[in-house]
Amino acid sequence: MxxxxxxxxxxxxxxxxxxxxxxxxxxxxxxxxxxxxxxxxxxxxxxxxxxxxxxxxxxxxxxxxxxxxxxxxxxxxxxxxxxxxxxxxxxxxxxxxxxxxxxxxxxxxxxxxxxxxxxxxxxxxxxxxxxxxxxxxxxxxxxxxxxxxxxxxxxxxxxxxxxxxxxxxxxxxxxxxxxxxxxxxxHDYRPVPLNKDVLDSEMFNTKNKNDVVVKVLEKAIADDSQALSFVSTRRFTESLASYVAGKLKKKTTIEQKKGFKEVAEKLLAVPEKKGSRPTSTCLKLAESCENGSVFHHAGLFSEQKEIIEEEFRNGNILMIAATPSLMYGVNLPSKYVVIRDYTRWTQQGPQAIPVFDYEQMSGRAGRPQYDDKGYSYLVAKSMEESITLEERYINGSVEPTNSKLIENKDAVFKQIIAQVASTLSQSPEELQDFFNKTFYGYQMTANSSMSFFAEESLKFEIQNALEFLIQNQILQATPSGLKTTAFGNLIAKSNYSVETAVKIKEYVNNLESFNPEELIYQLAQTPDLPLISFKGRKSKDPVREKLSNYGLFAIDIANPEATAVSLIEWINERTEYQIENAYHVYSSSTRRSAYEASLLVRFTKNTLEVLGKYNYSKDLDYLSARLYYGVKEDIIPLVIGVKRLGRRRARALVDVFGDDLRPFSEKELQKVEGIGPKLAKSIKNFADNY
Ligand SMILES: Nc1ncnc2c1ncn2[C@@H]1O[C@H](COP(=O)(O)OP(=O)(O)OP(=O)(O)O)[C@@H](O)[C@H]1O
The missing domain is CATH 3.40.50.300 (P-loop containing nucleotide triphosphate hydrolases)
Incomplete structure (x- = not known):
């Protein structure tokens, strides 16, 4: 040094x-x-x-x-x-x-x-x-x-x-x-040498790529280490983890099993602490964890993901089956990485991952502090495929990194609004000047043969975007230049996409009466609400039926519909367990989605207000609180007023004592399960002053 x-x-x-x-x-x-x-x-x-x-x-x-x-x-x-x-x-x-x-x-x-x-x-x-x-x-x-x-x-x-x-x-x-x-x-020095290879399933005498993953894991275990496996979908992480767990059953010691069981119990305690019985996803997770193998994807509770990462670091889990979301940044001690799927699901169907992503996933293998060597294996179905994969991923080079600015229409809108709102650009020419300075602008104009064409096409893109933004009353052309409207300012200060903001504005503009379920469904169709996904291929009829109970009719039932229904159930105090059972969705994402929905409802209220309408402000405040706390309207004051009470205990209190808690002593309040002296005191204090 x-x-x-x-x-x-x-x-x-x-x-x-x-x-x-x-x-x-x-x-x-x-x-x-x-x-x-x-x-x-x-x-x-x-x-x-x-x-x-x-x-x-x-x-x-x-x-x-x-x-x-x-x-x-x-x-x-x-x-x-x-x-x-x-x-x-x-x-x-x-x-x-x-x-x-x-x-x-x-x-x-x-x-x-x-x-x-x-x-x-x-x-x-x-x-x-x-x-x-x-x-x-x-x-x-x-x-x-x-x-x-x-x-x-x-x-x-x-x-x-x-x-x-x-x-x-x-x-x-x-x-x-x-x-x-x-x-x-x-520099190309990697402190922990990384061995990259393609494994051909046929060489292992199997057509099932999961068996190859098991072989790699066995090697990892013999090497006193662990493995991280990447597959393309959430469902595959689950099936792989349980397949591997089945194979590990007879190969781990009683001592190891004890450790795995402790981790499984920690994972199961997460939903319990939130007042829900473990969902079937949680049970599946705990079941495979008992044999040392787990899955990791966006449909788990975030606390469960943290437990998995920490316990893997502590050596108490042998394998994580993950979606590619785990490829960036995390420092896990996986001496072995096995990439079972080299494709990823996109709207156009399965697509081969870029070499860049392959490198990032492989890069999780062999981390300083933990290992002296790393191994990354890519699994091929056949000899033929293994040659192709070797050519593409092991010997190939990463793709050029290009700006996606102009391809991403919403990004162009947002950046124009940001420039105008911050007064940095007040004319199309000043906007053009800004975009020329971006990486996109650089890539377009650095190539001299493209330069004229680039200028013209950028001008065209800006012109189109400005027309859209002016038409939607986000920007206005004034004698002193481009300005944001009050609505435009609201967008500029938020992180929401323009598509979301415009959708909300159109919805509230035509609003004749307030319908919370309808608004939730609208929000679920914006790009800013994290969706709650369907699990597997079970029937989607319960979602359709529930929507139609509220007068909401959808032709296609997909994740936005699943999200809307889950959130409607959430504000009616259903647990994740109940939501998952009723609709076959990854209900662990409900809280995150509900939190974001509550913020979007607040944004809806702000949108109405900049349009000069205040008639639904109170309804929107209630809905935002209901989403935030997962409660019906009557217990909002209680969950807000008594810190750490939570919706389950709040409901139990009202069920036992009714709406007016003033006549009851702290001792009586403690008869409700989970309410100790401290909480009873806060409840009493709240009730007396409410
Ligand atoms: N010279 C060193 N000796 C030992 N350990 C080191 C040294 N430098 C960094 N480390 C440790 O190595 C680990 C990996 O470092 P870091 O997370 O910065 O990697 P990185 O280059 O960002 O990798 P990636 O892009 O794969 O995330 C960290 O725990 C870091 O503290």
């Missing part, structure tokens, strides 16, 4: 005691002088090579020099992991948080950083260094345009802002380098 300034070295030694020396890739970055100069820099080194600490050192440099730094990450899960990791710096007087107005080092998701560039210029101008984690996400359809435009705006507002991009190696690094006006340090 000789090339590191003393004050930074002290903090690194204390907070990362296991880092004895930097590896060759890290040394190459340090030797490039990135801690001494002030240039933008792209650090492109392999998975698991320790990019975070390189980002940390440059942040510490800025902070120890009296400045501020932002560490931007694409996902909430990564943000939470980094907050935990960076909190250790507080011992050295560095304030760590999620917003630069109150922290020296703030960890922000891309969307929050984007909001900062739109409305908090003074705060942004105080920031010296911006570190962007997983920078390669710039080529992703939904998050890419957000970070690309946020960087562009940040550079305009704070030209002195230093940008450090932490990235996987990209095919078109030259373009990134020029766009960011950065130096690039690339």
């Amino acid at each position: 000789e090339n590191i300034p003393e004050n930074i070295k002290t903090i690194i030694n204390s907070c990362y005691p296991y880092i004895k020396e930097f590896n060759p890739a890290q040394k190459a970055v340090i030797d490039s002088g990135y801690l001494e100069n002030n240039k933008n820099c792209v650090i492109a080194i392999p998975t698991a090579s320790g990019k975070t600490v390189l980002g940390v050192m440059v942040a510490l440099k800025a902070i120890l020099d009296g400045g501020k730094a932002i560490y931007a990450a694409p996902l909430l899960s990564i943000q939470n992991e980094k907050v935990k990791e960076f909190k250790k710096f507080e011992e050295f007087g560095i304030k760590v948080g999620k917003h630069p107005s109150s922290s020296d080092l703030s960890i922000m998701v891309f969307e929050s950083f984007d909001v900062l560039t739109r409305f908090s210029w003074d705060v942004l101008r105080e920031v010296d260094t911006l570190i962007i984690d997983e920078f390669h996400m710039i080529g992703e359809f939904s998050r890419g345009p957000t970070i690309e435009c946020a960087i562009t705006r940040a550079k305009i507002i704070n030209p002195n802002l230093r940008i450090i991009a932490l990235s996987a190696t990209l095919e078109n690094m030259g373009e990134i380098k020029n766009w960011l006006d950065a130096t690039v340090v690339e």
